[in-house]
Structure formats: C-alpha cells, structure tokens
Amino acid sequence: MKILVPVKRVxxxxxxxxxxxDGTGIQTDGIKWIINTFDEIAVEEAIRLKEKGIATEIxxxxxxxxxxxxxxxxxxxxxxxxxxxxxxxxxxxSDLAARAIAEVFKRGSYSMILMGKQAIDSDxxxxxxxxxxxxxxxxxxxxxxxxxxxTNAIVTREVDGGLEKLRxxxxxxxxxxxxxxxxxYAALPNLMKAKKKPFEELSLEALGVSPEVKVKVRAxxxxxxxxxxxxxxxxxxxxxxxxxxxxxx
Amino acid sequence: xxxxxxxxxxxxxxVQKGALVAATAAKQLASAWGASGVVGIAxxxxxxxxxxxxxxxxxxxxxxxxxxxxxxxxxxxxxxxxALAAREAGASAVVALASSxxxxxxxxxxxxxxxxQASDIxxxxxxxxxxxxxxxxxxxxxxxxxxxxxxxxVRGTAFPAAAKEGAVGEVSELSIxxxxxxxxxxxxxxxxxxxxxxAERPELADAxxxxxxxxxxxxxxxxxxxxxxxxxxxxxxxxxxxxxxDSGYAPNDWQVGQTGKxxxxxxxxxVGISGAIQHLAGMKDSKVIxxxxxxxxxxxxxxxxYGLVADLFQAAPELTQAVKSARG
Numbered sequence: 001m002k003i004l005v006p007v008k009r010v011x012x013x014x015x016x017x018x019x020x021x022d023g024t025g026i027q028t029d030g031i032k033w034i035i036n037t038f039d040e041i042a043v044e045e046a047i048r049l050k051e052k053g054i055a056t057e058i059x060x061x062x063x064x065x066x067x068x069x070x071x072x073x074x075x076x077x078x079x080x081x082x083x084x085x086x087x088x089x090x091x092x093x094s095d096l097a098a099r100a101i102a103e104v105f106k107r108g109s110y111s112m113i114l115m116g117k118q119a120i121d122s123d124x125x126x127x128x129x130x131x132x133x134x135x136x137x138x139x140x141x142x143x144x145x146x147x148x149x150x151t152n153a154i155v156t157r158e159v160d161g162g163l164e165k166l167r168x169x170x171x172x173x174x175x176x177x178x179x180x181x182x183x184x185y186a187a188l189p190n191l192m193k194a195k196k197k198p199f200e201e202l203s204l205e206a207l208g209v210s211p212e213v214k215v216k217v218r219a220x221x222x223x224x225x226x227x228x229x230x231x232x233x234x235x236x237x238x239x240x241x242x243x244x245x246x247x248x249x
Numbered sequence: 250x251x252x253x254x255x256x257x258x259x260x261x262x263x264v265q266k267g268a269l270v271a272a273t274a275a276k277q278l279a280s281a282w283g284a285s286g287v288v289g290i291a292x293x294x295x296x297x298x299x300x301x302x303x304x305x306x307x308x309x310x311x312x313x314x315x316x317x318x319x320x321x322x323x324x325x326x327x328x329x330x331x332a333l334a335a336r337e338a339g340a341s342a343v344v345a346l347a348s349s350x351x352x353x354x355x356x357x358x359x360x361x362x363x364x365x366q367a368s369d370i371x372x373x374x375x376x377x378x379x380x381x382x383x384x385x386x387x388x389x390x391x392x393x394x395x396x397x398x399x400x401x402x403v404r405g406t407a408f409p410a411a412a413k414e415g416a417v418g419e420v421s422e423l424s425i426x427x428x429x430x431x432x433x434x435x436x437x438x439x440x441x442x443x444x445x446x447x448a449e450r451p452e453l454a455d456a457x458x459x460x461x462x463x464x465x466x467x468x469x470x471x472x473x474x475x476x477x478x479x480x481x482x483x484x485x486x487x488x489x490x491x492x493x494x495d496s497g498y499a500p501n502d503w504q505v506g507q508t509g510k511x512x513x514x515x516x517x518x519x520v521g522i523s524g525a526i527q528h529l530a531g532m533k534d535s536k537v538i539x540x541x542x543x544x545x546x547x548x549x550x551x552x553x554x555y556g557l558v559a560d561l562f563q564a565a566p567e568l569t570q571a572v573k574s575a576r577g
Binding site for chain 2: 137139235
C-alpha cells in the first residue's frame with residue numbers, strides 16, 4: 001500500500017511574525033521554516049503504518065520554491081521514501097494546492113493520502129477535503145487514530161462533543177489531528193542519507209495545473225492586543241469586581 | 250448574483266445557536282454581494298422541525314431532508330445534498346458554521362460548485378471582502394474571493410445569532426432524486442460508533458461562562474474536584490488548556506486554543522493556566538477574562554481583566570462558595 005503525504009512548509013510557530021511594510025504579506029527573509037505541525041504528524045503516522053507492515057512506500061509532495069527541498073529532506077530523514085516538489089513561486093491557496101496534489105496522486109497508484117488537518121499559517125483546513133472531493137474519494141478528517149483493515153481505513157475522528165469512529169474504503173483521504181502521535185526527530189546520519197533518496201522536481205505546467213488562485217489576500221494586519229486589566233487582592237475583591245464593575249455575575 | 254444558502258446545523262430538530270450565527274453572516278454576505286435573499290437547508294433526523302424553526306429567523310425559504318442517508322452526519326452525502334439544494338435554490342453562495350462538521354464537508358461543496366472558499370471568517374466588509382484570522386489569530390487577513398460561486402465557513406463567536414422575524418419563510422422537502430450520485434454508495438464512509446462526552450453542562454462553543462483548568466491542577470481528580478464545582482455554580486461550560494489535555498486531566502474536545510475550540514463567552518475564568526499563545530488564540534475575544542494563577546509573571550495576566558495571584562486550590566473553592574452564596 002502506497003501513501004502520498006502532502007507537506008507544507010510554514011514559518012516556525014515560535015517566532016514572532018513581522019508584516020511587510022505594505023501589509024501584503026509577512027517578512028520571510030531569514031526566518032526559520034518548519035514542516036507544518038499537522039503534516040509532520042501525518043509523516044510520522046505514515047512511517048508507523050510502514051513499520052507495522054501495512055504501508056509499503058511513502059511519497060512526499062510539496063508545492064513551493066526550490067528551498068522547500070530542505071524541509072522535504074527532513075521528512076525523508078524521518079523515514080519517507082521519496083519526494084516530489086512542485087516548484088511554484090507567487091500566490092497560492094488551498095484550491096491550487098489541491099489541484100496540483102490531485103495530479104500527483106493520479107500519477108501513482110496510491111491507497112491513501114495522509115496529511116495535516118490544516119496548515120498553521122493560513123489556518124484554512126480545506127486542502128484534504130478539497131482533494132477528496134476532487135478525486136471523488138471518501139474522507140476521514142481530524143484523525144486521532146488510524147487503522148487499516150484490509151481494504152478499509154478505520155479512523156477515530158475528533159468531532160464536537162467527542163470522538164467518532166468511521167470506516168472508509170481505500171483509497172481515501174485522511175487528515176491528522178494533534179493527538180494522533182508524537183513525531184520522531186530525524187537523526188543526523190539519516191539527514192545525510194536523505195539527500196540520496198529519490199527527489200523529483202516538477203512544475204505546475206508539467207502537471208497541467210493553472211497557477212490561478214481563488215482566494216486573494218489583500219491585506220494583513222495585527223489585531224489590536226488586549227489590554228491587561230488589574231490584579232485583585234482576594235476572592236472577595238474579585239467577586240465585587242465581577243458583580244459591580246463588570247456586571248457578569 | 251443569486252441567493253445565499255445557509256446550512257442549518259441542528260440537534261435532533263433543535264436549531265443550534267451556531268446555525269443562527271451563520272444565518273447572520275449569510276445576511277451580511279447577501280447584502281455585501283448584492284444577493285437576492287437568504288435560504289436554508291437542514292438535513293437529518295428532525296430536519297423538518299429545524300427548518301420550520303429556522304424559517305422564522307429571516308430566511309425566505311428553507312429546504313429539509315430526513316432521508317436515512319443523513320441520519321448520521323457524513324461528509325460525502327451531506328456535501329452532495331447541500332450542493333443540490335444550492336443548485337435548486339439558485340444559490341451562488343453557501344454559508345455554514347465552522348463547526349467540526351462544517352469544516353469537514355464545506356470544502357467538498359466548494360468542489361461540487363467549483364467555488365472559491367474562505368474558512369472561519371470573522372467579518373464581512375461592505376465592499377464584499379472578508380476578514381479572517383491566520384497564523385493562530387496573530388494576524389488578521391482581508392481576503393477577496395474570485396467571482397463566481399462562493400463557499401464560506403463562519404467563526405461561531407464572531408457574529409450575533411439571527412433574531413426571530415415577523416415573516417416566516419416557506420418550508421419544503423428536498424428530493425434527493427435531484428442528484429443521481431446521492432444514494433447509498435460503497436464509496437461513502439460508514440459510522441461505526443461514537444464516544445461522546447456527557448452533556449451535563451452547556452456547550453463549550455456557545456456557553457455564556459467558561460471555566461478552564463490548566464496544568465497546575467496536576468491531576469484528573471483535582472480537575473474534577475476544583476473546576477467542576479466552580480463551573481456548576483456558575484452554570485458554565487468546562488474548558489482546558491492544551492497542557493491539561495495532553496496530561497490527561499481533561500478530554501480532547503474540551504481544549505480551548507488554536508488547535509482546539511475558539512470561545513468568546515461573557516466571562517472566561519482561567520484557573521492554573523499560564524497562558525501560552527496557543528491558548529490565548531482560543532479565548533482572547535472573551536468579554537471579561539479572570540485569571541487565577543500563583544505565578545505573578547504568568548502571561549495569562551497580560552490579557553486578564555482581573556488577575557488573582559493565589560494558590561488555585563484555595564482560591565477556586567473559595568470563589569465557588571462566594572458564587573453559591575451570591576446566587577442563594
């Protein structure tokens with residue numbers, strides 16, 4: 001069983017983001033990049049499925065500039081087998097990503113697309129579902145447990161109010177939630193070996209995918225910070241503030 | 250531009266507050282985009298009752314289907330039915346709450362309608378552009394959707410719920426024969442079961458008061474002993490920080506934060522929560538924030554209206570007693 005794992009390169013969530021002076025984007029010069037947190041969980045889950053003898057091959061795919069290669073090599077060092085980079089500069093959105101990944105999916109005989117439930121930069125949570133619909137595949141999103149039983153995936157999903165257990169026939173699209181697993185670190189010797197793993201570069205044009213986007217980001221701004229209030233000295237003082245001043249009790 | 254269709258999320262026929270929040274957003278979108286009106290669709294057991302209730306909230310028409318295909322929520326049949334309802338209602342835009350199901354099926358609707366989608370919007374500008382948070386709420390983006398069909402999910406805390414109006418819209422059944430692909434197929438998922446948290450308290454997403462516990466509670470027993478009585482005295486929903494959930498003190502779906510639920514109650518009480526950015530992203534729009542923490546330098550105090558530097562194991566039970574006696 002072959003698994004396709006789309007990964008997105010995003011700014012490290014631990015850095016403080018700065019906006020470009022004209023507000024059309026964030027400053028990316030010299031910032032630290034990481035693999036999208038949820039996609040890293042997907043890579044880990046694919047590797048575990050391979051270690052259990054269920055998956056046979058893990059192919060990574062990403063869309064972005066040439067230096068995304070470094071992030072893909074990190075995921076290869078974690079244990080993926082090969083990577084495809086669809087080179088693209090300029091605006092992108094979930095729809096463009098889904099159209100490109102769908103074409104890569106069609107080029108191999110994959111049984112599953114396993115990817116993060118959302119990217120921590122755009123926070124859209126669309127690409128997995130868009131891919132599933134575009135390829136007319138069933139989906140199991142927000143997974144906290146993934147099992148494969150013959151020709152089906154059995155996925156525990158995080159839903160409002162608790163958990164849902166869903167069986168979907170393969171091939172399918174699974175998106176990963178936070179608690180599916182804790183990704184391993186890539187060991188240094190593996191980082192060296194990863195550079196020798198198969199790495200294919202493609203273009204949107206070669207895939208027959210138009211670079212147009214449907215969602216245009218016009219301006220970014222930093223939301224007004226909430227002001228700190230005051231310290232209260234006791235529970236009694238807190239109660240009287242909540243009843244009198246704030247009138248919430 | 251045609252109508253705007255809003256998905257009416259309901260619980261066994263009872264319209265959820267979030268559906269009325271989505272209806273408000275749909276009305277604002279209809280006005281900004283020059284749409285003719287707002288119509289609705291309800292699916293599943295009790296959908297007829299939900300459609301009837303929703304029709305009194307300013308929708309000109311609400312369709313419903315109680316076909317067994319929709320008995321349990323699943324992305325594939327729900328997205329097909331919503332796209333079918335949009336087609337039949339002449340709707341070029343579809344709006345739903347960004348709940349776990351809304352997030353799940355709406356992108357499929359976007360593909361079926363060849364639409365542009367904006368997720369989790371928090372505002373509609375008069376020129377038709379939309380406001381939505383990015384980077385865990387650290388950045389607010391103004392986005393423009395390409396012309397043509399559009400799909401939008403709405404953050405539940407960002408708009409008021411639509412009020413009842415005098416006029417009541419027409420309610421009619423949606424025939425699923427309108428989509429030949431819409432019948433039980435082997436390619437649809439199958440629900441094997443649920444593990445749902447007991448709903449003894451208000452829903453976290455739309456509670457007026459939320460009491461959340463953090464890592465400082467130090468055990469699931471303490472969480473229950475300290476947080477539950479305070480929440481019950483305040484008739485509040487219970488939330489938790491990611492650290493508390495990761496440590497097993499509280500179930501996953503109680504997590505408030507970037508990767509959990511986003512809440513904006515009238516009163517948010519953070520007990521033993523340090524206030525990681527991740528957590529603040531999920532509660533900083535609350536009207537009044539109270540923090541109880543023994544570390545005076547905890548970042549939570551930077552967003553709290555009222556901060557109490559104290560041992561939570563003393564302060565929280567004391568507050569519970571004070572609330573109880575104040576409420577008689």
